[in-house]
Amino acid sequence: MARLVMKFGGTSVANMNRIRNVARHVKREVDAGFEVAVVVSAMSGKTNELVGWVEDASKLYDRSEYDAVVASGEQVTSGLLAIALQEIGIAARSWQGWQIPIETSDAHGSARIEAINGERIIEGFSRREVAVVAGFQGVHTASGRLTTLGRGSDTSAVAIAAAIHADQCDIYTDVDGVYTTDPRIVPKARRLDRVAFEEMLEMASLGAKVLQVRSVEVAMVHKVKTFVRSSLDDPSDPKPGTLICDEEDILEQQVVTGIAFSKDEAQITLRRVADKPGVAATIFGPLADANINVDMIIQVVSNDQKTTDLTFTVVTADFERAKSILEKHRNEIGFQDLQGATDVVKISAIGIGMRSHAGVAARAFKALADKGVNIRAITTSEIKFSVLIDKDYTELAVRTLHSLYGLDKA
Ligand code: ADP
Numbered sequence: 001m002a003r004l005v006m007k008f009g010g011t012s013v014a015n016m017n018r019i020r021n022v023a024r025h026v027k028r029e030v031d032a033g034f035e036v037a038v039v040v041s042a043m044s045g046k047t048n049e050l051v052g053w054v055e056d057a058s059k060l061y062d063r064s065e066y067d068a069v070v071a072s073g074e075q076v077t078s079g080l081l082a083i084a085l086q087e088i089g090i091a092a093r094s095w096q097g098w099q100i101p102i103e104t105s106d107a108h109g110s111a112r113i114e115a116i117n118g119e120r121i122i123e124g125f126s127r128r129e130v131a132v133v134a135g136f137q138g139v140h141t142a143s144g145r146l147t148t149l150g151r152g153s154d155t156s157a158v159a160i161a162a163a164i165h166a167d168q169c170d171i172y173t174d175v176d177g178v179y180t181t182d183p184r185i186v187p188k189a190r191r192l193d194r195v196a197f198e199e200m201l202e203m204a205s206l207g208a209k210v211l212q213v214r215s216v217e218v219a220m221v222h223k224v225k226t227f228v229r230s231s232l233d234d235p236s237d238p239k240p241g242t243l244i245c246d247e248e249d250i251l252e253q254q255v256v257t258g259i260a261f262s263k264d265e266a267q268i269t270l271r272r273v274a275d276k277p278g279v280a281a282t283i284f285g286p287l288a289d290a291n292i293n294v295d296m297i298i299q300v301v302s303n304d305q306k307t308t309d310l311t312f313t314v315v316t317a318d319f320e321r322a323k324s325i326l327e328k329h330r331n332e333i334g335f336q337d338l339q340g341a342t343d344v345v346k347i348s349a350i351g352i353g354m355r356s357h358a359g360v361a362a363r364a365f366k367a368l369a370d371k372g373v374n375i376r377a378i379t380t381s382e383i384k385f386s387v388l389i390d391k392d393y394t395e396l397a398v399r400t401l402h403s404l405y406g407l408d409k410a
């Protein structure tokens with residue numbers, strides 16, 4: 001019998017009516033003959049509320065207890081959906097991460113899935129039972145403690161699909177697929193029928209939050225046939241959504257597939273750094289030791305020709321820590337001034353077609369300049385390029401690039 005994993009995000013289970021609608025989506029697939037495992041998130045807004053309570057309880061809270069609190073949102077929705085399914089005549093059981101078990105590392109708050117035992121879910125299938133699994137949670141077996149995976153349940157869903165050898169994993173959300181850019185920002189964004197794993201991975205890493213980065217990695221490695229589709233649709237009239245697939249399965253390849261943006265970036269500039277060999281190592285070494293990832297880097301020779309200005313970006317969450325580490329190493333590095341900015345955004349264009357086309361990024365630089373948008377930093381790689389600009393120009397820049405590469409819908 002064919003096996004299916006269906007994942008429903010926070011907005012899809014935001015209240016009892018939505019949960020009942022989800023139950024109807026599940027019933028459709030059960031009636032079609034699938035063995036179904038469902039993965040649910042917490043009701044939208046719930047996890048933030050729980051995190052708020054923990055932060056209120058203590059500034060330096062115990063990470064393990066943080067997980068105990070924030071994992072509770074998924075416990076509620078998994079139970080409610082199991083009841084809603086039973087209510088319409090579908091046998092169903094809820095499962096918490098530790099009951100499966102979904103074994104993870106002990107990195108509380110951002111644990112990594114290490115192993116999933118699919119037996120209990122599969123046993124349930126033999127009783128014709130739908131498994132409703134609480135997403136986002138796992139267990140660290142050695143300590144017996146509950147863990148959470150960082151934001152979202154997409155990764156839980158794809159990993160479970162791989163573990164039970166599902167034929168397909170459907171990620172249901174509040175949009176009907178992956179778009180050329182966030183449809184909330186660009187009304188002219190187009191839904192894509194197919195996106196290659198590699199492109200999706202870049203899009204997610206560069207800010208398109210429709211899928212979690214880790215979930216795309218797992219799907220790519222385990223070749224999980226993954227769709228993104230809408231839960232808000234009428235369950236009796238389902239739409240296919242977007243398939244994430246191998247590059248070879250994309251029929252019509254564009255040069256640029258999508259535009260992503262991330263406001264989660266901060267810029268640091270060190271002025272008048274002594275221009276001597278090894279200086280990059282003295283700057284980036286201590287940051288790497290502190291697990292701070294540095295992204296875009298540009299170096300400009302100062303006016304006096306003897307020193308250099310160095311600009312780079314880190315994620316906003318690491319901004320304060322990065323600044324204080326650099327201040328601490330000020331003498332070794334030998335810079336005169338440190339400037340920081342958080343009013344920046346990174347805009348990226350992604351497409352496997354860039355491999356075989358030259359000058360794709362150059363066109364963007366000109367188009368942005370024509371609109372008066374100043375570029376603070378640039379990075380490029382095989383299938384993407386990114387520019388760092390002032391946050392105020394986010395929409396203008398995204399729309400400009402979206403049109404430039406012919407992505408606007410007719
Ligand atoms: P869920 O709670 O179901 O996991 P998310 O909020 O995590 O949903 O993801 C869905 C949202 O992702 C959409 O509402 C949309 O605004 C946003 N999004 C960003 N980029 C894209 C894109 N390229 N295509 C589709 N949605 C996108």
Ligand code: MG
Binds near residue numbers: 009153154209210211
């Ligand atoms: Mg999500």
